Amino acid sequence: MIKVTVWNEYVHEKMDANVASIYPEGIHGAIAKYLKEQPGLEVRTATMDQPEHGLTDEVLNQTDVLIWWGHVAHHMVSDEVVEKVYNKVLNGMGLIVLHSGHFSKIFRKLMGTSCDLKWREAGENERLWVVEPGHPIARGIGEYIDLPHEEMYGERFDIPAPDELVFISWFKGGEVFRSGCCFYRGKGKIFYFRPGHESFPIYHNEKILKVIDNAVRWAAPIEGPTPTFGNVKPLEQL
Template sequence: MIQVTIWNEFRHEKTNPVVQEVYPQGLHGQLASFIGEQFSVKTATLDEPEHGLTEDVLSETDVLIWWGHKAHDEVSDEIVARVHQRVLEGMGLIVLHSGHFSKIFKKLMGTSCDLKWREDGQHCRIWNVNPSHPIVEGVGEYIELEQEEMYGEHFDIPAPDELIFVSWFPGGEVFRSGCTYRRGNGKIFYFQPGHETYPSYYDKKVQRVIENGIRWCAPTENNYPTYGHYEAREGANNE
């Protein structure tokens, strides 16, 4: 069974009554409630020792899901480097919503990952632009959310390896809201929905995308490559 670790900053839920009402068990708790039906799940949060991402936890994680917002700078650079190395070794990473501004996502992308945003409570239409991709299996042509924070272009990320979703907002903005990347042996999926005051993670299609993303991001059986000095396989020394 795929081993999933859900990492959540877990700050808004402690101080904001609106977030507490929408996600009484925390965003990580809601994510775990449906992810745990198909995968082995553990959770980790910012204020735990080592942010809950110890060497042992990460070594047993096939796919790490990341949600953060207002405390990106509080994440230890040492833990970021640890997660980064695990991605290069083959661990999958799913970055949700405002996790686009996390240290780990910016380190993997090598850009500012900045964008336009507006929190106005309007609806969002997330168009499936890659209908044969396994991440969109069972989703249909689009996802309609009654409320979602507007994210708009330009989104300062490298050109995605694969563009999965493009979102439209009533203000006229569009946004590359589902993107995949490969770094080292690891696969990365960025998925935009998930503002903390809106119930996006209760939507069945959003849940289906995250579940499909876990399967896609999960490590393969491919071995981690050998780097550094390498003895010749052919030639006089091997005759």
């Protein structure tokens, strides 16, 4: 079983009646509900208002893949919790960062850049094109995903060049964006996935949820070797 924790700051749903009507159980609840129906996954949720933002040592030690959604409360996330998550990723925990999580403390720390971008809220059409059809995150998706209404994110996206690029987006207004980016940090794998503005029912879209499911399985830790650092004895006689 892959142990998944779906983290959400859980602020918009409490402040905005429209968001609450779209996600009555929170964005984390919508994602977790889908993942709980998929084979081989053990799913829990965590939110910012819980002790240690729901990411205690006990929870993190039982998490293979952490899914992160945040927007208006990035600054409220404890630096101590961010450091714990950072070290867990370097030691093999998978991390999936969704939509406005690009500005989260943990993503910016792992990227080492501003992670800034262009944006516009006009409810325009987004088309996500699969540009790496052989990648496991694209399994069962088709050539593209059409979203009739979304918030626009546009290049330049100030991130390091992704180790693998799975999706790019085109928007009705003309912009394009690297929307499905894979990174390797230490023993851990990171996937940034752009769709998911809180004012639209993106996390009720079966294809978007399928991508997240695929990403969980890609990002899950493997039993690879533990790197050796520092001074070592030679393997052969010198």
